[in-house]
Amino acid sequence: MFDEPLTNLRGRLAGRYPAAAAMVVFALVPYLALSAALQPVTPIIAKDLHMSLQTMSLGSGLANAGYAIGTVLAVQFAQHLPQRRMMVLYAAVLVIGSILTAAASSPVMFITGRVLQGVGTSLLLIAAVPPLALAFGLDRLRETAVIMSVCIFGAVALGPTIGGIQASAGAWRPLFWIVALISVAALVLSMLTFEDSPPMDRTAPWSPGVIGLAAVGCVAAFYGSSQLLTHRFLEAITVLPLLAGLGLIVVVIVHQYRSRGPLLTIRSLFSSTIPVAALVLALFAAAASVSATDLTASLLAPHYTPLHLGLLFLPELAGAVLTAFALGAVMKTRGMHYLPLIGMAFLAAGIAVLRIELPPSQALTLIGAGLTGVGLGASVAPALFVAGFSLPSNNLQRVFAIVELMRAVAAFMIAPLFAHFAVTVGSNPIAGTGIALWIGLGLAVAGGVIPVVLYALGRARPQTPKLERFINMEGPAWYSPPLLAGVRDRRPAHAAVEDPSRP
Numbered sequence: 001m002f003d004e005p006l007t008n009l010r011g012r013l014a015g016r017y018p019a020a021a022a023m024v025v026f027a028l029v030p031y032l033a034l035s036a037a038l039q040p041v042t043p044i045i046a047k048d049l050h051m052s053l054q055t056m057s058l059g060s061g062l063a064n065a066g067y068a069i070g071t072v073l074a075v076q077f078a079q080h081l082p083q084r085r086m087m088v089l090y091a092a093v094l095v096i097g098s099i100l101t102a103a104a105s106s107p108v109m110f111i112t113g114r115v116l117q118g119v120g121t122s123l124l125l126i127a128a129v130p131p132l133a134l135a136f137g138l139d140r141l142r143e144t145a146v147i148m149s150v151c152i153f154g155a156v157a158l159g160p161t162i163g164g165i166q167a168s169a170g171a172w173r174p175l176f177w178i179v180a181l182i183s184v185a186a187l188v189l190s191m192l193t194f195e196d197s198p199p200m201d202r203t204a205p206w207s208p209g210v211i212g213l214a215a216v217g218c219v220a221a222f223y224g225s226s227q228l229l230t231h232r233f234l235e236a237i238t239v240l241p242l243l244a245g246l247g248l249i250v251v252v253i254v255h256q257y258r259s260r261g262p263l264l265t266i267r268s269l270f271s272s273t274i275p276v277a278a279l280v281l282a283l284f285a286a287a288a289s290v291s292a293t294d295l296t297a298s299l300l301a302p303h304y305t306p307l308h309l310g311l312l313f314l315p316e317l318a319g320a321v322l323t324a325f326a327l328g329a330v331m332k333t334r335g336m337h338y339l340p341l342i343g344m345a346f347l348a349a350g351i352a353v354l355r356i357e358l359p360p361s362q363a364l365t366l367i368g369a370g371l372t373g374v375g376l377g378a379s380v381a382p383a384l385f386v387a388g389f390s391l392p393s394n395n396l397q398r399v400f401a402i403v404e405l406m407r408a409v410a411a412f413m414i415a416p417l418f419a420h421f422a423v424t425v426g427s428n429p430i431a432g433t434g435i436a437l438w439i440g441l442g443l444a445v446a447g448g449v450i451p452v453v454l455y456a457l458g459r460a461r462p463q464t465p466k467l468e469r470f471i472n473m474e475g476p477a478w479y480s481p482p483l484l485a486g487v488r489d490r491r492p493a494h495a496a497v498e499d500p501s502r503p
Contacts, residue, residue: 011194017136021147023189024128027091028151030098030179030186031067031121035060035412036159037175039297040167040306048172051107054230057416059111061226063118064412065218070122071401071408072214076263078127078397079204083197087127091187094120098183102176124186125404130396131197138471142328149324149381157316157373160297164310200394207263214252218409221245225413228420249409265398268391273458274337274480275399277451278387281340282403284447285347285379286411288440290418292351292372295433295440298419299359312365319346319373327382336389337462339382344448347375348441355437358430375444380407389477393470459486 013019038045038060046056077086097116104110133144166175224242231238256266269275293313300309323343330336350371354360360368388399418440422432454460458481465477482488 009194009196011192013189013192014195016193017140017143019189020132020136020193021143023186023193024124024132025147025151026182026186026189027094027124027128028121028148029155030094030182031063031117032152033155033159033162034117034176034179035064036156037163037166039160039294040163040301040310041172041175044167044170044172045110049104049107049110051110054227055107055111057226057229058223059107059114061222061412061416062111062219063114064408065222066115066118067122067412068218068222068405068408069211069215070119071126071405072211072264073119074123074126075398075401076207076211077123079200079263080202080206081199083127083131083199084194085196087124088187088190088194090120090123090127091183091190094124095180095183095187098176098180102173102180122404122408126397126401130400134393134396134471138467141467141471142331145331145381145385146324146328149327149377150321152381153320153373153377154317154324156376157313157320160293160313161310161317164306164308167306200397204263205261210252210256210263213248213255214405217245217248217252219245221249221409221413225416228416232424233417233420246409263398264402265391265395266402268395269387269399269402271483272390272480273454273460273483273485274478275387275390276483277454277458277460278340278383278390279403279406280454281344281447281451282380282383282387282407283410284443284450285340285344285376285383286407287414288347288351288443288447289372289376290411290415290440292347292354292368292437292440294415295418295422295436296354296360296365296368298422299430299433300365303359312362313369315366315370316373316376319370319375320377323374323377324381326378327385330382331385332465332467334462334464336382336386336465340379340386341448341451343375343378343380343382344444345375346371347379348444348448350375351437351441351444355434355441358434358437379447389465389467389470390480391476393473454483457484457486458482 042053042056045051046053051059074090093116097113097118097120100109100113101117102113104113129144129148133141136144162175166172220241222245224238224240224245227235227238227241233239253266256262256264257270258267269279293316297309297313300312304312326339330339350368350373353364353371354368356364384400384403387403388396391399418436422436423429425432425435460481463478467477469475470477
């Protein structure tokens with residue numbers, strides 16, 4: 001399936017798991033942590049660079065659009081270009097973006113750096129994490145899952161505290177220079193762990209039209225959502241690009257589903273029960289968590305210093321770390337199917353606790369933050385692996401790309417929507433935030449119920465994953481029945497548990 005390696009070039013740390021894992025950590029943490037840390041330092045950055053808060057919002061929207069676009073680009077480049085060489089290039093893009101942002105002397109320089117950070121991070125996520133999961137055998141798969149969960153959700157959970165510390169110091173550049181140094185470490189490790197590898201499939205078609213549509217759709221959608229800071233939802237500058245962008249993303253998904261030579265494995269993913277259920281859960285979790293953190297933090301901001309507020313949300317980090325190790329513990333068991341549902345229950349409980357009193361007391365905030373940290377960590381990352389295990393492992397990059405693209409849209413684009421409705425719906429911001437929290441709670445509950453219904457309608461059963469078969473590229477880790485198989489197929493229920501054609 002793969003061509004022979006292009007050269008015999010090897011870095012000094014090639015083939016060493018700790019170094020490869022450290023490279024992934026340093027590649028993913030900077031952008032994700034910064035995105036979560038920006039809220040308390042945004043006024044400081046805006047004042048220093050003579051930017052309006054609307055321009056800052058636009059910069060964040062474009063950076064998030066870059067993150068979403070990078071997931072698709074990574075899959076296309078992996079098909080035709082040497083993968084490890086591209087990984088070094090991606091790390092260089094991240095370094096350039098981080099330095100531009102830290103040294104920014106103008107709004108254009110700052111926003112350009114943030115966009116490059118977003119693109120570089122998602123390129124590295126898709127290019128580096130699947131090989132880390134597959135190249136070091138079954139024994140390291142559990143560790144990779146833990147590392148990935150801590151990187152993504154631990155960094156996001158730690159962001160508000162880091163931002164609060166920096167805001168209390170009245171500065172922002174030290175944080176951004178630290179991020180730049182971490183990015184440089186990722187670049188150095190990408191070279192030290194270098195081991196040349198060929199493209200996945202040079203015969204695969206190039207898809208510039210798909211990438212172009214996805215890029216325009218992401219930019220338009222995130223541009224529209226970023227305008228909600230100073231414009232009403234139904235104004236043309238907001239609603240038109242928002243709806244047009246979402247429409248283009250839907251066009252891309254439909255096109256890829258119907259295509260005979262798709263860039264993204266939409267048909268394989270969307271026609272099977274278990275990955276669809278996992279994707280639905282991940283999207284609802286990402287959307288629901290926005291109301292539990294960003295809105296509550298905005299409501300509490302006038303009452304506490306940035307550092308105090310950041311410390312109130314520190315239990316999220318403990319929850320994320322705890323669930324990362326829980327993911328590792330159930331990785332080889334059928335508990336993989338149950339952990340995301342448990343996560344949604346914790347997420348719903350966390351939102352409910354934060355909704356008891358508005359603004360919530362310090363005790364309620366600490367409890368709610370811990371519960372939502374457990375909920376988010378136990379839902380999205382496990383769901384990502386549940387979806388990945390349902391297809392052959394050579395599709396893992398594409399599965400991660402699809403899930404991350406849609407998760408980015410759900411998480412990063414819905415945040416401004418919730419923030420807008422919190423201040424425009426209801427008689428005051430407290431009432432509006434309360435309504436938004438009810439919506440978030442409803443999303444968390446729906447995100448737990450819908451996958452269970454899909455399992456029932458598809459006659460899917462929790463199964464112990466056959467990870468050796470998955471790692472050896474012999475097939476999926478478990479059999480996933482076709483979507484709605486129980487409705488379309490009248491065989492006895494036990495017949496759909498395992499595909500009889502598979503050994």
